[in-house]
Amino acid sequence: MAINNVNANDKSAWIRINQLGYSPVSVKVAVLGSKGNQKFKTFQLIEVSTSRIVFKSKTSKNYGAYGPFASSYRFDFTKFKTLGTYYLKSGSTQSPEFQISTDVYAGTSDFVLNYMRQQRSGFNPYLKDSCHTHDGYTLYGPMPEKTHVDVAGGWHDATDYLQYATTSANATYHLLAAYRDFPGVFTDKHLANGLEGTNGMADVADEAKWGLDWLLKMHPRDDWMFNQIADDRDHAGYRLPNKDSVDYGYGKGTGRPVYFITGEIQGFKKYKNRTTGTSSTAGKFASAFALGSQLFSKSDQQYAEKLKLKSVSAYQYGLIKPGVSQTAPGTAPYFYEEDNWVDDMELGAAAIYQLTHEQKYFDQALQYSVQEKVIPWMGTDTARHYQWYPFHNFGHYELAETSDPVNKAKLISYYKEGIQKVWDKSKNNAFYRGIPFIWCSNNLTTSFAIQCVLYRKLSGDTTYIELEQATFDWLFGLNPWGTSMVYGLPGSANADTPVDPHSSLTVLQHYPLDGGLVDGPVKGSIFANLLGIKMHEADEYMEFQSDLAVYHDDSGDFSTNEPTMDGTASLVYLLAAKESQSGEVVAPKK
Structure with a gap:
């Protein structure tokens, strides 16, 4: 509003x-x-x-x-x-x-976790009911077609109920890293199942473990790894997850399809992806498992050891066929068009090195780091949907944390090069905006702000602090529309935040999506050419729309106003960083 x-x-x-x-x-x-x-x-x-x-x-x-x-x-x-x-x-x-105020960010990262809990598949604590408990049956794997595997759990990806290993593993890593780096900002107000209560573990750790448990199901054997549950047959209209009959072309009562990672092109109908290998998803699995093993080693040694073994087997799976594992489309041309993978293997190797201290993993991570010094979207005006994902490379940071001074300086320089590319596009407009207005631009914005935070932490250099702050400010109203991009945050009565997101929960029941980060503005040309968009209300932001970018707080606009699980998980890390640093004096260089 x-x-x-x-x-x-x-x-x-x-x-x-x-x-x-x-x-x-x-x-x-x-x-x-x-x-x-x-x-x-x-x-x-x-x-x-x-x-x-x-x-x-x-x-x-x-x-x-x-x-x-x-x-x-x-x-x-x-x-x-x-x-x-x-x-x-x-x-x-x-x-x-x-x-x-010194506490303007207090509690914000915990607030954002509300959306993560609301997106849970299996038992959903928000609805206090279960959904998608029959998932699923296999496609493309070495096992007989439609073999049942138990992969219930995890998070729904966005408004729809598809589930992707690539976004879930990235989300899990961000939650784990937030707990590791900023433990003091999180509280314990929920049980492991997401219901209210205390269990002696910070809620962010509970949520990360929910992700890890599902990833373990998606990598049940050393030679088995799955990439996604469901496909665009899921896009069959609004319905609550616990009322989903799973009868939208899948076959009633059988659960949903589970796509095996083959390293080959997939797509069950007209449209196909451009998969070239196994590495992009496997590397994400490896990093999440390795960091999870580190963090749970004191509270649950047996679980930590299991994660350690899985991190190594996932990394080995990424070596089977170097390349990208894109998600599988079907009846529509939309899928996650990830075209890079060395960043994922770098982070996986770096995380395993931190866990095992085996030199070969450090050496391999370093080799991967020079193959993609800068995430390719930085400094550009456009990219395909999730073409360069994750939107910042956590691997450079993790590797730098354990590197000698020479290699650390190189890794820091990679971050700086990317930030400078964005600054060169930012410095001539008042919003300091240099991030492309592509689908999920808010996810890129969040990731870029995190890269600025990590760069400043590693280097001590405050040259880009105004750009860092402007990027963060953009998400909470310092943008042409004057609106926060996070549902319910801030929570004050006079705040302008999304109220009509593209979600079955709000469309059908007017349930709040507290903490959900919406997709964000896209180019006017992108919006005009998307299929299936139908606006439901008059545009309250009409006078602020332009060819440069549009944003609509309208449930009919899935391109700008659909919350995403992985973007929200990244925001947990960013808000935790801001809260923990809110008392630090950080002045720009002059």
Whole structure:
């Protein structure tokens, strides 16, 4: 709901802010976008309780046109550090109210976990019911066609109920890494099954284990690995997961198809993928298992040992046929078009090296690292759907953490090269936006912010801190539409967040999707050419749409307003990082 798109007087200019607020010691910037001819030379920061001007400054240069705006300015109030509630004003245009506080990010990563629990397959704690318990029967494997395998569990990928090993393993890794790197920000308010209660384990660890348990089912033997459950026959209309009859072309009562990783092209109908090997998915399995083994070694040694063995067997599966394992389409041309795999094998090898300290894994990880120094989407204007996935390479960070100074410097330089590519595209617009407006642009945004965090942690270099903050701010309202991209966050009454996402849960029952990160804006040309989109309501953001990018808070727009499980899991890591660092003084280089 676009409730913050109202100005005090001027109806042709808007000040965009991070609706979560700002840490007193962080970079603090807002952006004014104007459709008029007025020039904005100064701005004021005004305390809400007293209406007193507490800070004033010159605006930035006019960055010119961007999206729907004819002119745009950056308002930098980083120097102001006093806690309180404020709004910004320039001329007759004022921003929504916001806080400067040390706890603006407190509890946000735990809040986002609500969506992960809601996406659980098998037993779903949100619905307090079970779904998809008969999964599934095999396709493409060495076993007889339609052999039953027990793969119930895991998470639904998005609004539909497909389940992909590649996104689930990446999500699991992010949850594990968040627990490892920022344990102090997480609480214990849920049981292992997701219901309310305490079990002596942080909720993020419970959620990560839910992912690990499913991945173990998807890699039941050293020579068996599965890539996905279900296919686009799933797209048969809105229904709750616990009311899914699993009778949409699969065969009633048999569960859903489970696709075996063969390293060969797959697709059950007209459309086929471009699979070339086994490595991209197997590498993700290996890294999740290895990190899980490290983190559960003290609480459950037997489980940790099992994960250790599985990490090695998964890595070996990735060596069977080097290449990518793309997801399988069917009746529609849409699938995850992943075209890179050395990043996955690098992270897998690095994680196993951290676990076993066997030198061969370090050496192999280092060899993989030089084959793809920069994720290829960085610095570009477009890419195919999930073409370069994951959207940042965690392997460089994990390898650098255990490297000698020379190799560490090289790995850091790879991160810097990618960040610089994005900065070169960002620095000439007021939003510092250099990330392509492709499907799931918010996932790329989250990943890029994480790469900036990891780079800064490894190097101590704050050169890109304003870009890092701008990327984070974008997700919570500092964008042309003035809306947060996370359902229910922030939770204040005057916040502008998605309320009408593309989801059976909301369309059928008006259930909230607390914590879900929606896909985010796409190019106008992408939106215009997608199949099956039908808008249901008047567009409250009409005046902020442009050929550059569109975003709709409408359940009919699956391209911009569908929450994704893996993007949300990545956001858990990013928010945990921001919360843990909210008291740190991080100043940009001048």
